[in-house]
Amino acid sequence: MSYPFQIKTKEQYDRAYKKSVEDPEGFWGEVAGSFYWRKRWDKVLDWNFKDPDIKWFRGGKMNITENCLDRHLGTMGNKPAIIWESNDPEEHHRILTYRDLHHKVVQFANVLKNNGVKKGDRVCIYMGMVPELAVSVLACARIGAVHSVIFGGFSAQSIADRLQDAQAEFIITCDGAYRGNKEIPLKSVIDDALVQCRFVKKVIVVTLTRMPVSMIKGRDVWWEDEIKKVETMGNPDCPAEEMDAEDPLFILYTSGSTGKPKGVVHTCAGYMVYTTYSFVNVFQYTPGDIHFCTADIGWITGHSYIAYGPLCAGATTVLFEGVPTWPDAGRFWDIVDKYKVNVLYTAPTAIRSLMSYGLGPVQSHDLSSLKVLGSVGEPINEEAWHWLNENIGKGNCPVVDTWWQTETGGIMISNLAGVTPSKPSFATLPLPGIQPILVDETGKEIEGNNVSGNLCIKFPWPSIIRTTYGDHERCRTNYFAAYPNLYFTGDGCMRDENGFYRITGRVDDVLNVSGHRIGTAEVENAINMHAGVIESAVVGYPHDIKGQGIYAYVIYGSTHGDENLTRQDIAQTVARIIGAIAKPDKIQFVTGLPKTRSGKIMRRILRKIAEGETENLGDTSTLLDPGVVEEIKNGKI
Numbered sequence: 001m002s003y004p005f006q007i008k009t010k011e012q013y014d015r016a017y018k019k020s021v022e023d024p025e026g027f028w029g030e031v032a033g034s035f036y037w038r039k040r041w042d043k044v045l046d047w048n049f050k051d052p053d054i055k056w057f058r059g060g061k062m063n064i065t066e067n068c069l070d071r072h073l074g075t076m077g078n079k080p081a082i083i084w085e086s087n088d089p090e091e092h093h094r095i096l097t098y099r100d101l102h103h104k105v106v107q108f109a110n111v112l113k114n115n116g117v118k119k120g121d122r123v124c125i126y127m128g129m130v131p132e133l134a135v136s137v138l139a140c141a142r143i144g145a146v147h148s149v150i151f152g153g154f155s156a157q158s159i160a161d162r163l164q165d166a167q168a169e170f171i172i173t174c175d176g177a178y179r180g181n182k183e184i185p186l187k188s189v190i191d192d193a194l195v196q197c198r199f200v201k202k203v204i205v206v207t208l209t210r211m212p213v214s215m216i217k218g219r220d221v222w223w224e225d226e227i228k229k230v231e232t233m234g235n236p237d238c239p240a241e242e243m244d245a246e247d248p249l250f251i252l253y254t255s256g257s258t259g260k261p262k263g264v265v266h267t268c269a270g271y272m273v274y275t276t277y278s279f280v281n282v283f284q285y286t287p288g289d290i291h292f293c294t295a296d297i298g299w300i301t302g303h304s305y306i307a308y309g310p311l312c313a314g315a316t317t318v319l320f321e322g323v324p325t326w327p328d329a330g331r332f333w334d335i336v337d338k339y340k341v342n343v344l345y346t347a348p349t350a351i352r353s354l355m356s357y358g359l360g361p362v363q364s365h366d367l368s369s370l371k372v373l374g375s376v377g378e379p380i381n382e383e384a385w386h387w388l389n390e391n392i393g394k395g396n397c398p399v400v401d402t403w404w405q406t407e408t409g410g411i412m413i414s415n416l417a418g419v420t421p422s423k424p425s426f427a428t429l430p431l432p433g434i435q436p437i438l439v440d441e442t443g444k445e446i447e448g449n450n451v452s453g454n455l456c457i458k459f460p461w462p463s464i465i466r467t468t469y470g471d472h473e474r475c476r477t478n479y480f481a482a483y484p485n486l487y488f489t490g491d492g493c494m495r496d497e498n499g500f501y502r503i504t505g506r507v508d509d510v511l512n513v514s515g516h517r518i519g520t521a522e523v524e525n526a527i528n529m530h531a532g533v534i535e536s537a538v539v540g541y542p543h544d545i546k547g548q549g550i551y552a553y554v555i556y557g558s559t560h561g562d563e564n565l566t567r568q569d570i571a572q573t574v575a576r577i578i579g580a581i582a583k584p585d586k587i588q589f590v591t592g593l594p595k596t597r598s599g600k601i602m603r604r605i606l607r608k609i610a611e612g613e614t615e616n617l618g619d620t621s622t623l624l625d626p627g628v629v630e631e632i633k634n635g636k637i
């Protein structure tokens with residue numbers, strides 16, 4: 001495959017960027033021309049950010065799986081599409097060629113149909129990182145069902161909320177999942193969720209750990225049995241459903257500043273075009289490259305840069321079931337060595353965690369195959385950037401710091417590996433088609449360089465969020481209402497003297513814990529559900545490994561009992577309600593919270609105290625009761 005849209009020099013980048021701004025429709029029309037369409041589009045772009053109403057490639061007909069799979073079969077059928085590395089390094093890994101993957105997707109697409117799944121139906125996927133996960137995602141896309149993958153660490157309650165929101169009647173899961181030395185009972189978590197979700201019609205269960213599971217007659221079926229049924233049916237094909245460019249492809253839930261996670265909706269064509277475009281350009285993909293993105297498919301990074309982007313580009317993508325530190329902290333380097341990985345795309349939190357083990361686990365592996373290193377999910381601190389550059393890349397591999405979001409579908413601001421300049425801790429320059437703008441609190445543009453502000457984007461790109469599932473107004477108020485005619489990212493940002501962008505972190509009430517987005521309100525709601533808790537306030541604080549840790553101030557009713565046990569109980573309640581990823585790192589019991597006279601919690605003050613900056617709390621004159629602050633300061637843990 002060749003990629004006519006691949007940018008190879010800084011001059012080409014400058015030219016592409018200029019064209020993308022001056023003639024966006026011409027620019028994206030050309031890029032889209034190298035994909036396979038059943039029918040070409042009538043109009044490249046229709047949009048307004050007011051409603052918002054955004055349509056890319058209007059009238060175009062296609063199916064993303066024909067682009068990920070079918071069109072590669074002629075020339076690349078025998079090329080590995082997916083290399084699966086199991087949790088246990090001793091177990092045999094599996095390689096699926098494009099032909100194998102196509103076969104499995106088609107087969108499972110028929111299973112879905114046999115079980116009553118139709119175009120437009122929502123299918124929830126709750127699995128570990130096994131090949132069947134990729135197959136499930138693609139099989140949904142094949143028949144036009146809308147997948148909603150839920151990360152395997154979320155609780156039954158979180159799943160139930162998402163199932164209800166999406167009205168998903170179908171679930172694909174595994175009996176259990178392996179993660180490091182743990183076995184996670186996925187089906188059992190699903191069973192707990194389904195107590196509240198009687199509308200679910202079918203649960204398809206992959207056999208993996210073979211831990212005991214309950215199987216309800218008429219509702220629960222085994223993946224393997226269903227595959228056998230379609231194998232005996234004769235016709236093994238499953239032609240791809242013809243999709244409209246703007247038909248939904250998937251829903252992915254993410255946290256915002258309000259309590260309830262939002263179902264971000266991405267549509268077929270624009271998402272396909274932009275993830276492939278950004279994949280090829282940011283990582284400078286060359287045919288034959290082995291791409292290893294260490295994310296989980298349960299997050300957007302896995303959707304875009306393990307599954308869709310690499311597969312559309314015809315790359316070989318590594319799917320890793322396990323964790324970076326098991327059986328030892330050399331696991332990533334072992335995988336790089338074993339498969340001669342060329343591109344390693346990971347998160348700062350993983351890098352910081354591996355740094356703490358020293359260079360021993362790195363030195364025992366041959367990393368000479370690496371060409372490009374990537375970072376995503378949170379700001380990368382300079383120390384981690386340099387460690388990655390020097391010890392993993394040996395100074396020879398460009399490091400791409402890629403800024404983007406679930407809502408943006410693909411990488412927005414990043415250097416292009418080896419093509420545009422890099423700068424530690426800077427995402428640097430926008431990709432062609434992306435028009436960032438910094439604004440102040442009132443929405444006024446902050447022009448020039450050496451400035452900071454709130455990061456917005458002023459023009460649509462093909463994989464921009466289209467809506468939040470079932471509640472378009474929520475999408476409008478969350479992203480398009482803060483500043484008229486701008487998409488607001490929720491991130492703070494500075495632009496240096498060269499016009500390079502550095503993302504400084506969220507400016508809303510969203511935390512970024514180990515690269516996972518968690519809303520403070522969500523955590524507070526969960527804490528408040530614990531018996532005895534009267535009120536709570538949650539803020540982030542700097543954490544060496546996680547980037548941000550969760551600091552909870554809790555007003556607790558009864559004073560009897562062991563405080564430490566109560567802390568653990570509260571953490572357990574949060575794990576039950578949201579999932580272990582949202583457990584507070586620190587809980588401080590207080591008798592009151594700093595509030596303004598109108599009753600608003602002054603989080604700014606709580607944040608400062610959590611950060612240990614108790615000296616300079618800023619303006620406290622609007623506080624209802626300044627005494628509360630003194631008490632909290634003195635009681636800081």
Ligand code: WTA
Pocket residue numbers: 254299300301375376377378379380401402403404405406407427489490491503504505506512515516517
């Ligand atoms: C943060 C993950 C700094 C940011 C793809 C954003 C980053 C949120 C970077 C989105 C980066 C992501 N530098 N911050 N390179 N990448 N972020 O939706 O705050 O899980 O808004 O998408 O992560 O997280 P999400």
